Amino acid sequence: MNVYFHTFGCKANQYDTERVRQAFDASGATVVDDPAVADLAVINSCTVTNESEVKLRRLVRHVAKHGHAQTIVMGCAAALDDGAIAALPGVRAVVANADPANVLTAAGMSFPLAATRSGGQGVRTRGLLKIQDGCDEHCTFCATTLARGANRSRPVAELIEEAQMLAEQHAEIVLTGVHIGTYGLDRSSPPAATRRGGQGVRTFGQLLESLITAVPTVRFRLGSVEATEVDDTLAGLLIEAPSNLAAHLHAPLQSGANCVLKRMGRHWYTAESYRARIEWLAERLPVFGLGADVIAGFPGETEDDHHASLTLLHALPFTYLHVFPFSVRPDAPAARLPGQLRPEVIRDRARELRELGEAKAAAYREYRRGQTADGVVTGHRKGQIEVMTEDYLSVYLDTHVWDGRPRFEVTVN
Numbered sequence: 001m002n003v004y005f006h007t008f009g010c011k012a013n014q015y016d017t018e019r020v021r022q023a024f025d026a027s028g029a030t031v032v033d034d035p036a037v038a039d040l041a042v043i044n045s046c047t048v049t050n051e052s053e054v055k056l057r058r059l060v061r062h063v064a065k066h067g068h069a070q071t072i073v074m075g076c077a078a079a080l081d082d083g084a085i086a087a088l089p090g091v092r093a094v095v096a097n098a099d100p101a102n103v104l105t106a107a108g109m110s111f112p113l114a115a116t117r118s119g120g121q122g123v124r125t126r127g128l129l130k131i132q133d134g135c136d137e138h139c140t141f142c143a144t145t146l147a148r149g150a151n152r153s154r155p156v157a158e159l160i161e162e163a164q165m166l167a168e169q170h171a172e173i174v175l176t177g178v179h180i181g182t183y184g185l186d187r188s189s190p191p192a193a194t195r196r197g198g199q200g201v202r203t204f205g206q207l208l209e210s211l212i213t214a215v216p217t218v219r220f221r222l223g224s225v226e227a228t229e230v231d232d233t234l235a236g237l238l239i240e241a242p243s244n245l246a247a248h249l250h251a252p253l254q255s256g257a258n259c260v261l262k263r264m265g266r267h268w269y270t271a272e273s274y275r276a277r278i279e280w281l282a283e284r285l286p287v288f289g290l291g292a293d294v295i296a297g298f299p300g301e302t303e304d305d306h307h308a309s310l311t312l313l314h315a316l317p318f319t320y321l322h323v324f325p326f327s328v329r330p331d332a333p334a335a336r337l338p339g340q341l342r343p344e345v346i347r348d349r350a351r352e353l354r355e356l357g358e359a360k361a362a363a364y365r366e367y368r369r370g371q372t373a374d375g376v377v378t379g380h381r382k383g384q385i386e387v388m389t390e391d392y393l394s395v396y397l398d399t400h401v402w403d404g405r406p407r408f409e410v411t412v413n
């Protein structure tokens with residue numbers, strides 16, 4: 001059976017797709033790049049933006065029109081499907097989340113035992129390690145909690161074993177999940193006296209310490225982490241272990257106005273506490289890649305609130321921004337909040353935020369140009385390699401000047 005895979009959304013989804021792909025591989029299926037030659041298409045869906053669901057429907061129709069493949073839709077949008085996805089042409093099954101056994105069953109295949117220990121190998125050139133799934137928060141713009149359920153941390157020993165396997169093929173491992181800063185908070189047992197081998201790990205920082213001790217040869221990188229969930233252990237590793245942990249933080253801000261944060265249900269930080277944590281880190285990290293997610297035009301956001309976001313973003317040393325114009329997610333409570341803004345207001349505010357993000361990214365690049373960095377090769381394209389620096393800059397080099405090492409000192413160009 002020829003199987004085509006496509007992933008929408010975040011790194012947690014990429015990780016999940018890879019596990020399903022490995023299960024199909026172990027069952028004797030052949031993975032193909034072109035849906036036109038596939039017997040089955042497996043699409044991992046995302047529900048974070050309206051746009052991702054529009055793209056999902058477009059891809060499902062495209063698969064049905066160009067070839068003979070049936071489609072299985074899995075993931076977050078599938079988990080919340082009210083029948084609309086199931087009714088799309090060629091859809092064989094809609095599978096909530098991305099459990100490999102369930103997807104194989106939906107495809108009429110059995111689950112191979114060999115697939116149960118699979119890690120994230122083969123996900124691009126960097127390895128992905130999903131440390132937890134789900135989230136206990138209820139941000140009003142987010143349907144992820146509904147789709148993925150409560151916080152569930154994976155056992156430390158299992159993560160160490162998977163990281164060791166990944167390290168055989170990857171110079172960098174990205175720690176990913178849905179809300180990784182809450183790692184361990186779903187466990188109630190008291191800590192053991194030692195963390196050797198992972199015993200006694202209760203927090204994300206402690207997990208990272210254990211991983212670095214067990215797998216000292218790779219560079220770890222944090223996926224998206226809330227700024228105020230960077231505890232002293234994590235901060236200490238960022239500052240003191242630069243070869244083990246990339247100096248990069250992607251810390252969702254969403255808004256710089258406290259009243260908007262409150263309406264978003266993001267109760268665990270304020271603009272002031274976010275700023276204090278980032279400034280503390282920035283003072284101690286000579287090189288620091290810093291990104292944030294920001295939502296433009298959340299319901300009830302005033303001009304003053306928007307300017308509070310711009311002011312905060314301006315003041316902090318961001319090196320890039322991910323800006324999301326607010327879009328109504330029918331499953332998320334924000335769809336029913338008063339003060340929904342006109343599309344042109346949302347668009348204009350998103351543009352302003354994006355322009356600020358682009359200006360800050362360009363300024364940081366200029367500042368780093370000519371300096372050396374710790375580079376890991378993350379891709380190849382058209383006679384060039386892409387090298388990712390510790391502070392999340394991409395440097396492109398001609399393949400013929402590369403000596404084949406996966407990690408080396410590179411000059412930012």
Ligand code: SF4
Pocket residue numbers: 135136137138139142143144145178179
């Ligand atoms: S913290 Fe908020 S935005 Fe992030 S996954 Fe949880 S509910 Fe969604």
